[in-house]
Amino acid sequence: MDYRARQAAARQRLEGAGVEALVVAHLPNIRYLTGFSGSNALLLLEAAGAWLYTDGRYREQAKQEVREAKVEIPPKGDLWKAAAQRARRRRRVGMEAEHVTLAQSARWRENWAGNGKNLMPLRGEIEALRAVKEREEITAIQRAVELASSGFAKLTAKLRPGMKETAAAGWLEYQLRLAGAEGLAFETILAGGAHGALVHAHPGGERLPERGFVVVDYGVRLGGYCSDMTRTLHLGEPSRKARAVYAAVLEAQQAAMAAVKPGVACAAVDRAARRVIAKAGWGGYFPHSTGHGVGLEIHEAPRLGAASKERLAAGQVITIEPGVYIPGWGGVRIEDVVVVTERGAEGLTPTPKQLLQL
Ligand SMILES: [Mn+2]
Known part of the structure; x- marks a missing residue:
């Protein structure tokens, strides 16, 4: 990974x-810029350099992982005070508005503010960079x-x-x-029959039905990067309705x-999925967006929903995951990870998508 270029x-x-500087508080952004994968850190990025603040638990790990930044372990673990003091001569500093608490921002001001200084709330600056993946990231x-x-x-x-x-x-x-998975990318969703009609159903004491759909949505972490896939299989002989719903979601x-x-x-990708489902008569039963970027985080830029303002770019890695959820009956969702290339979508998920009956 080319941290210098990033x-x-x-x-x-x-x-x-x-x-003049950006205070990076979001850990995946810090990992993206420096390689550090610990759970407590703050990064000050300036034109002249980068300083990573963490605590004593990570002394050794930071030594091994951090690239292109000076590591500092402030006394009493006060990362915000240390970073603010380092930046005290800067007059205009950006802060990741979506990832900083009121208490942290107050701590910063206590140790930094003065006359004519400007703290600018910024959004999505590093996330925008992360949306387009390097070859090495796509491989991961x-x-x-x-x-x-x-x-x-x-x-x-x-399954039975x-x-x-x-x-x-x-x-x-x-x-x-x-x-070999390092961990799960998110809590596995595995829900049978009517339970599968809840988009984010958590596996509970429910038993899988004799006859009905089972939605399975899960992902792993490997090399720091996430996967995300959903398949919906059918236990027993599918009804005519079940076949029709499945065919609509697949189309x-x-x-x-x-x-x-x-x-x-x-938004146009989202519309393409929604149009097919509406035409099949299930337009009111698709309550989520069609997909999202995936990378160091399970959900990242770009979002593929009706309200999305973004456009796709080559090198982005996204999910495509329409679904139909009928209360009291069941749900169907099919999700692949794809790379956006000049030729179109290159699917990465090898698992077949035709209706699987067990
Ligand atoms: Mn997903």
Whole structure:
């Protein structure tokens, strides 16, 4: 990973925003700019250099991981005071408004503010850089996606009607860990029958139905990068309605993938999926956006929803995941990770998408 180039790009954005320094508080952004993966840090990025503040627990880890920044471990763990004092000669400083608490910003002001100084709330500066992936990042995401996909076949070999959702989810997660996952990218969603109609259902004491859909949405972390996939399988013989709903979601997913191209509005990709589902008669049953960027975080820029203002760019890695959720009946969602290339969407998820009956 080229931390020097990333910081150079970040400094250009600081210039564009008219600030002399940026206080980076969001840990994934700090990791992106310096390689540091600890759970407590603050980064001060200036034209002349970068200072990373952390605490004594991370002395050794910071030595091993941090690139292109000076590491400082302030006494009493007061990262905000130390960074503010370092920046005291700067008059215009940007701060990550979406990632700083009121208490932290007050601490900063106590140790920095003076006459004519300007603290500028900034949003999404580093996130915008992170949206477009380097080749090495795409490879890391692809590895995570392939590891996760390998777990799906192991799950389907094990799933039976009557199995508890918690047991099924736990078995899947254990297989992923055995295969080398560093962790899960988010809490696994595994929900059968009517429970699957909740978009973010958490596996509970529910038992999988004799006959009905099972939604499985999960991801792993590998090399710091996340994967994200959803497959919906059917236990027993699918009804006509079940086949129709599944076909509509699959067609919507393919329509959205076909709409992916650099320069295309993210909202247009969302519309492509929504149009198919509406035409099939389930327009009122698709309550979430069509996808999101994935990388160091499970949800990152760009967002692919009706209200998105962004446009796709080559090198972005996004999910495409339309769904239909019918209360009291069940849900279907199909989700792949794709890379935006000049030729269109390049799918990374190898698991087949035709209706799987167990
Ligand atoms: Mn997702």
